[in-house]
Amino acid sequence: MTTRNALQLKGVTKNFGRAEIIRGVDLDVHEHERHVIIGPNGAGKSTLFNLISGRLKVSDGSIKLFDNAIHNLPAHKVNRMGLSRSFQVTNLFQNMTVMQNLRCSLLWSEGHKYAFWKSVTKQDAVTERAAELMERLNLTKQANTPASLLTYAEQRALEIGCTVASGAQVILLDEPTAGMSRTEANDAIHLIQRMTGENTLVVVEHDLSVVFELADRISVLVYGEIIATGTPEEIRNNAAVQEAYLGTEVH
Amino acid sequence: MLETIAYSIFNGVLYGTLLFMMSSGLTLIFGMMGVLNFAHASFYMLGAYFAYTLGLGTGFWVALFLAPIAVGAFGALVERYGLRRVHQFGHVPELLFTFGLAYVIEELVALFWGTVPVPYKAPPALDTTAFSMFGLNYSVFKVFILVVAVAMFVGLWFLLKKTRAGLIIQGALSRPDMVGALGHNVPRVFMLVFAFGCALAGLGGVVGGIHFVTDPGMAFMMGPIVFVVVVLGGLGSVPGALIASLIIGILQTFFLSINFSLAGAFGALGIEDSGFFGVLWHMETTRIAPVLPFLLLVLTLIFRPRGLLGKREA
Amino acid sequence: MATPSVAGRTNLLKLWPWVVIPLAALVLPFIFTSGHAINLLSHMGVAIIFALSYNMLLGNTGLLSFGHAVYYGLGAYVAMHVLRAINDAGGQGLPVELLPLVGALAGLGFGILFGTFSVRRAGVVFAMITLGLGALVFSSSQMFTDFFGGEAGLFGNRAEAPSLFGIDYASSLAVYYLVVAWALIAAILIYLLRKTPLGWMANAVRDNPERAQFVGYDPTIVRFIQFSLSACFAGLAGGLYVITDEIVNAEVVGQIQSGAVLLGTYIGGIGYFIGPIVGASIVTVLESSLSSYTEAWVLYFGLLFITIVMFAPMGIVGVIHTQYLNWKAGGWKGNTGIRLYLIVTGLIGIFGAICVIELSYHYFRSWDPSAPFVLMGVTVDATTVLPWLACFAIAIIGFGLMLFHGRPMLSRHTGATSRGGNA
Numbered sequence: 001m002t003t004r005n006a007l008q009l010k011g012v013t014k015n016f017g018r019a020e021i022i023r024g025v026d027l028d029v030h031e032h033e034r035h036v037i038i039g040p041n042g043a044g045k046s047t048l049f050n051l052i053s054g055r056l057k058v059s060d061g062s063i064k065l066f067d068n069a070i071h072n073l074p075a076h077k078v079n080r081m082g083l084s085r086s087f088q089v090t091n092l093f094q095n096m097t098v099m100q101n102l103r104c105s106l107l108w109s110e111g112h113k114y115a116f117w118k119s120v121t122k123q124d125a126v127t128e129r130a131a132e133l134m135e136r137l138n139l140t141k142q143a144n145t146p147a148s149l150l151t152y153a154e155q156r157a158l159e160i161g162c163t164v165a166s167g168a169q170v171i172l173l174d175e176p177t178a179g180m181s182r183t184e185a186n187d188a189i190h191l192i193q194r195m196t197g198e199n200t201l202v203v204v205e206h207d208l209s210v211v212f213e214l215a216d217r218i219s220v221l222v223y224g225e226i227i228a229t230g231t232p233e234e235i236r237n238n239a240a241v242q243e244a245y246l247g248t249e250v251h
Numbered sequence: 252m253l254e255t256i257a258y259s260i261f262n263g264v265l266y267g268t269l270l271f272m273m274s275s276g277l278t279l280i281f282g283m284m285g286v287l288n289f290a291h292a293s294f295y296m297l298g299a300y301f302a303y304t305l306g307l308g309t310g311f312w313v314a315l316f317l318a319p320i321a322v323g324a325f326g327a328l329v330e331r332y333g334l335r336r337v338h339q340f341g342h343v344p345e346l347l348f349t350f351g352l353a354y355v356i357e358e359l360v361a362l363f364w365g366t367v368p369v370p371y372k373a374p375p376a377l378d379t380t381a382f383s384m385f386g387l388n389y390s391v392f393k394v395f396i397l398v399v400a401v402a403m404f405v406g407l408w409f410l411l412k413k414t415r416a417g418l419i420i421q422g423a424l425s426r427p428d429m430v431g432a433l434g435h436n437v438p439r440v441f442m443l444v445f446a447f448g449c450a451l452a453g454l455g456g457v458v459g460g461i462h463f464v465t466d467p468g469m470a471f472m473m474g475p476i477v478f479v480v481v482v483l484g485g486l487g488s489v490p491g492a493l494i495a496s497l498i499i500g501i502l503q504t505f506f507l508s509i510n511f512s513l514a515g516a517f518g519a520l521g522i523e524d525s526g527f528f529g530v531l532w533h534m535e536t537t538r539i540a541p542v543l544p545f546l547l548l549v550l551t552l553i554f555r556p557r558g559l560l561g562k563r564e565a
Numbered sequence: 566m567a568t569p570s571v572a573g574r575t576n577l578l579k580l581w582p583w584v585v586i587p588l589a590a591l592v593l594p595f596i597f598t599s600g601h602a603i604n605l606l607s608h609m610g611v612a613i614i615f616a617l618s619y620n621m622l623l624g625n626t627g628l629l630s631f632g633h634a635v636y637y638g639l640g641a642y643v644a645m646h647v648l649r650a651i652n653d654a655g656g657q658g659l660p661v662e663l664l665p666l667v668g669a670l671a672g673l674g675f676g677i678l679f680g681t682f683s684v685r686r687a688g689v690v691f692a693m694i695t696l697g698l699g700a701l702v703f704s705s706s707q708m709f710t711d712f713f714g715g716e717a718g719l720f721g722n723r724a725e726a727p728s729l730f731g732i733d734y735a736s737s738l739a740v741y742y743l744v745v746a747w748a749l750i751a752a753i754l755i756y757l758l759r760k761t762p763l764g765w766m767a768n769a770v771r772d773n774p775e776r777a778q779f780v781g782y783d784p785t786i787v788r789f790i791q792f793s794l795s796a797c798f799a800g801l802a803g804g805l806y807v808i809t810d811e812i813v814n815a816e817v818v819g820q821i822q823s824g825a826v827l828l829g830t831y832i833g834g835i836g837y838f839i840g841p842i843v844g845a846s847i848v849t850v851l852e853s854s855l856s857s858y859t860e861a862w863v864l865y866f867g868l869l870f871i872t873i874v875m876f877a878p879m880g881i882v883g884v885i886h887t888q889y890l891n892w893k894a895g896g897w898k899g900n901t902g903i904r905l906y907l908i909v910t911g912l913i914g915i916f917g918a919i920c921v922i923e924l925s926y927h928y929f930r931s932w933d934p935s936a937p938f939v940l941m942g943v944t945v946d947a948t949t950v951l952p953w954l955a956c957f958a959i960a961i962i963g964f965g966l967m968l969f970h971g972r973p974m975l976s977r978h979t980g981a982t983s984r985g986g987n988a
């Protein structure tokens with residue numbers, strides 16, 4: 001059985017004025033896989049994410065989500081079609097509590113849209129799902145704590161929760177372990193694996209131990225181009241990658 | 252017909268240059284700090300009043316020099332002790348602060364100088380006729396206004412493009428965060444730019460107060476139009492402000508002097524002078540004139556928020 | 566009341582304002598019985614609805630509008646035209662009680678119409694669009710004199726119209742209770758709106774529009790719906806205004822009206838449901854009474870506004886709330902005396918400042934500044950030095966003690982850092 005592509009990028013280009021940031025990226029992400037993107041700083045990883053998630057428009061090329069074109073669509077439309085993302089800098093509803101953050105993340109996918117005739121807290125389905133998510137995130141004790149008062153790791157966990165809550169199939173995680181200690185990063189990775197069992201994951205990461213533990217396949221982005229895609233083994237042994245990025249010492 | 256056109260063009264250009272003098276400072280401030288300074292026209296007003304009062308003692312020419320400086324100094328104080336404090340609360344409180352400030356300044360001006368317009372007149376040296384066109388005399392002062400405006404424009408252009416200070420300001424106009432990262436004392440730069448912008452407005456007031464009436468209501472009268480100029484021209488763009496000022500100046504003057512209506516041009520066509528479209532069909536341009544700048548503002552914000560020459564969107 | 570409750574069951578005690586305020590509203594006309602007072606109370610009710618509608622935009626959705634009076638005024642104008650039609654038909658037609666609904670519908674209609682292009686962007690651009698639109702509508706009142714009634718405006722007669730309950734609305738007391746009824750309805754609806762998915766997402770869009778997108782919401786649509794609903798309630802207030810005052814002119818869509826609702830809402834506190842209620846009440850009372858006591862009332866308004874923006878951006882309700890929480894947490898133990906000292910010196914300073922301002926206004930404005938002038942019960946000659954010296958001294962001493970003596974003392978006692986920052 002052939003796995004279909006959750007995400008398909010063809011010839012994606014992005015220019016800012018005369019600066020070419022993304023220079024023709026072809027990338028296939030299989031459904032259900034954990035696909036990690038690595039690359040040196042300035043390679044354009046965040047830009048690539050922004051293009052996929054609808055924050056930026058492509059200068060050329062196409063991006064397909066399960067065979068539907070999503071490039072140049074506004075972010076909320078992309079989200080409704082099944083793609084969500086987290087951010088490098090924690091991006092939550094700072095003034096809302098954990099429970100409120102999760103509830104808000106569930107409202108659209110639970111079909112409530114812009115309703116102004118029903119009460120949020122009376123929607124049992126939403127409450128149950130939010131509570132369940134909180135359990136899995138280990139945040140139940142913090143249910144009524146405003147997001148701004150959580151620890152960094154807790155905020156990151158909540159962000160993962162909100163991203164998953166929106167019901168997206170494909171999830172983009174932008175440096176999920178940034179700024180974390182070894183233990184925190186391990187916990188974060190386990191959390192991610194727990195929360196995203198059936199999802200397709202595309203992750204940008206710098207921490208190589210995380211990369212090689214998490215990834216089914218890895219793509220290497222250098223100066224706006226993918227120079228290699230393959231299993232962790234293949235990438236480790238790829239000469240071009242070694243030269244460009246990994247250096248000669250590899251574990 | 253030709254007279255009306257020539258007259259309209261000249262007066263329109265005059266009005267436009269005055270608008271430019273009032274708005275050049277605001278576009279700088281707005282472009283750099285993102286602060287919609289509601290009180291900007293108040294500084295224009297202060298320039299007029301300071302020049303009038305100073306001029307009573309020192310004569311026009313000294314006042315021309317000193318009044319903008321005084322206004323700039325006041326602007327620095329406002330930034331340092333008012334705006335800067337409020338800045339930490341966000342953009343909305345900043346806006347609201349300047350909003351309240353405009354009211355307070357107007358009240359204080361009305362208190363100290365009275366609610367009646369003050370007799371702020373052109374100095375005798377400039378009050379003579381420079382030339383006449385189609386039977387109307389144009390005083391030297393009107394030419395002087397143009398001279399000051401051109402000087403302001405050239406001076407600003409020179410400052411922004413050719414000096415180091417100008418480079419910093421230009422940088423801060425597009426990337427304020429970068430300028431801070433480069434080690435410049437951004438709060439001080441802000442204060443100086445704010446003061447400078449206010450001084451420009453003050454200079455506009457020195458001249459505009461003579462051309463128009465100098466009374467406490469002048470700020471609220473000119474204020475909204477100045478915003479239109481800044482938005483239409485593009486935030487932070489001095490040439491944009493000039494072009495927008497001229498467009499609005501000429502357009503509004505034309506609308507006021509040439510009495511044109513669609514009905515007048517194409518005939519009533521059986522359309523009654525009632526109901527929404529009927530009224531518009533019969534509407535003379537003189538009655539549309541006051542509405543025109545705001546129409547332009549709304550249209551610009553909808554279709555091209557960047558303005559004519561702006562680099563950053565509002 | 567600040568944020569939606571979590572457990573889904575509201576703590577009944579927290580709802581005390583919903584009992585106290587309506588009770589007060591019912592009882593007040595028996596305490597302040599003059600016709601003037603009752604009219605004032607009616608105006609307060611209208612202002613409260615208007616301010617509540619405004620806070621749907623500012624507090625709930627983060628949209629700062631400088632032209633909200635457009636919907637208030639246009640709602641009023643449409644309601645006025647309907648009232649006049651009823652009058653012309655000999656008092657037949659829509660009952661007076663339902664006239665505010667006309668205003669509401671008009672507000673909603675214009676809100677939808679103008680909202681389509683107003684809300685595409687937020688922040689400063691939105692503020693400017695509302696400013697421009699407000700100025701546009703106001704100056705177009707000179708163009709469409711049939712609709713706006715020209716300089717004099719339009720009149721109507723609320724007594725010459727049918728009533729659902731057979732009430733004669735010539736009586737200002739009857740009008741007052743009608744206003745109270747509508748205010749209660751509006752307040753309940755606006756309050757409930759905050760608890761709906763739309764209300765929650767409006768807060769979300771206010772706090773983080775990007776995040777809202779990534780949970781599936783289009784911020785523009787959220788803003789658009791909130792905007793339209795807010796305009797609807799503003800129009801409702803406008804319709805009530807037609808009943809209370811029976812006259813409308815272009816001022817009702819003007820800059821001053823827009824500024825007043827902004828002022829009132831902000832002074833009360835935009836982060837609290839009750840904030841606009843408090844703020845609008847205060848502004849209405851001050852506007853009406855202050856102008857009869859002093860010429861300087863506009864200046865006082867401006868200064869009050871600036872003070873709140875600079876030192877109490879969470880508004881009066883915010884200040885009370887934070888101080889209350891502080892007190893509950895024991896922060897007042899051992900320094901209540903100092904706090905009282907601060908308040909007293911602050912009041913002295915304010916008193917001195919008021920004296921200076923009043924003296925100034927007398928000096929600069931009156932025909933004969935040297936004529937005896939009664940300042941706070943003391944007769945003075947404004948052209949002599951002594952009164953000036955005294956007033957300045959009081960102000961300087963009061964504020965000086967507060968800022969340089971009292972505040973550091975409080976900081977030392979509580980170990981708290983001083984407020985505000987010097988960049």
